[in-house]
Amino acid sequence: MLNVQNLTFSYNDTPVLSHISFQAEPGEHIAVIGESGSGKSTLLKGLYGEYDLDKGHIYWKDKAVLGPKYNLVVGYDFMKYVAQEFDLMPPLSVEENIGKFLSNFYPEEKKRRTAELIDVVELTAFAKTKVKILSGGQKQRVALARALANQPEILLLDEPFSHIDNFKKQSLRRSLFKYLKEKKITCIVATHDKEDVLGYADRMIVLHKHKILVNDTPSVLYNKPETPLVASFFGEFNVINNTIIYAHQLKVVKKSDLKATVKQAYYKGPYYLIEAHLNGKSIFFEHHDMLKQNQNVYLSLK
Numbered sequence: 001m002l003n004v005q006n007l008t009f010s011y012n013d014t015p016v017l018s019h020i021s022f023q024a025e026p027g028e029h030i031a032v033i034g035e036s037g038s039g040k041s042t043l044l045k046g047l048y049g050e051y052d053l054d055k056g057h058i059y060w061k062d063k064a065v066l067g068p069k070y071n072l073v074v075g076y077d078f079m080k081y082v083a084q085e086f087d088l089m090p091p092l093s094v095e096e097n098i099g100k101f102l103s104n105f106y107p108e109e110k111k112r113r114t115a116e117l118i119d120v121v122e123l124t125a126f127a128k129t130k131v132k133i134l135s136g137g138q139k140q141r142v143a144l145a146r147a148l149a150n151q152p153e154i155l156l157l158d159e160p161f162s163h164i165d166n167f168k169k170q171s172l173r174r175s176l177f178k179y180l181k182e183k184k185i186t187c188i189v190a191t192h193d194k195e196d197v198l199g200y201a202d203r204m205i206v207l208h209k210h211k212i213l214v215n216d217t218p219s220v221l222y223n224k225p226e227t228p229l230v231a232s233f234f235g236e237f238n239v240i241n242n243t244i245i246y247a248h249q250l251k252v253v254k255k256s257d258l259k260a261t262v263k264q265a266y267y268k269g270p271y272y273l274i275e276a277h278l279n280g281k282s283i284f285f286e287h288h289d290m291l292k293q294n295q296n297v298y299l300s301l302k
Contacts, residue, residue: 001025001061002047002154002186008055009046016042018210020056026153027184029177031197031218033233034207040190041084043207044156047188048081050074060154080147081156086139090132094123094142097131101149117145120179122172137164144176154186161196173200194234198222206230236273236284247273250285251302258299265290 007020017039024030032040045051047058052067059065060078068074075081089097095114102110118127121141126134131142140163147155160176161169177200180187189196197204197218204221206213208229214221225231225244236247240258260276260283271286276297285299 003059006056007053009051009053015210020212022215024186026186028202029187029200031201031204032190038207041158044158044190048156078153080152082143082147083158086143088131088139088142093128093130095127097142098145098149117148120175121145140164157189159191238283247284248286249302250299252287252297253300256298256300260297260299262291262293262295
């Protein structure tokens with residue numbers, strides 16, 4: 001179990017994280033979300049032991065995770081951290097970068113393990129390719145595979161799919177998170193992308209003003225967002241009569257108390273996202289057809 005107790009950290013006397021406490025069970029996946037500058041990356045680095053904490057303790061099972069004051073080399077064998085910058089070996093091939101971290105005493109096992117990890121990150125066709133000529137997204141996938149080479153017990157991922165093209169992102173998510181669940185690897189993901197969370201995370205931690213604003217399951221946060229900050233992570237939303245309402249929860253009806261004037265229609269494929277004015281404020285709702293500018297419509301909850 002990962003046990004984080006009262007983690008507090010400042011950088012040059014500027015508070016970054018304050019009284020952060022949570023737990024993660026073996027094999028559990030936790031997503032950390034929040035605005036830019038909320039401390040997501042700092043939290044991951046703190047968990048990895050890159051910083052000496054102002055206060056608090058971090059334990060993995062019964063072992064304390066300590067910072068540079070106590071460790072000549074940052075990090076632990078049971079934990080791997082994949083940052084947004086990749087620390088790869090450009091002159092080597094994809095399989096060499098991954099195999100570099102596997103024992104040469106068992107060459108057949110090394111070969112099998114390397115091929116398995118290359119398949120997980122969907123780079124089989126590039127196994128012999130030198131890393132220096134890969135795209136940014138492909139390098140990110142190599143970094144993910146390399147982090148898994150020695151079967152860590154806990155994996156820390158900072159925006160793990162940020163460099164990867166949209167057409168590859170979905171299948172890679174499925175492949176990676178399925179593998180982590182099968183191997184019971186605890187995973188903490190810092191992300192801006194709801195697609196990294198919905199369908200994969202067991203719990204979500206929302207950071208705001210240096211602290212944990214909420215810690216709950218994705219379904220609870222999605223269905224009952226306590227603040228606009230939480231709702232904004234999941235998509236377009238409105239605050240109507242002090243209630244948070246997602247764009248997809250509104251529908252056009254013949255008559256209601258909510259009369260809005262259409263200002264813009266955005267094509268989204270299966271639907272149009274309509275921007276309208278309601279009582280002098282912009283609201284958004286989804287509609288199956290494009291609506292004309294300045295058209296008046298009545299809205300109701302679905």
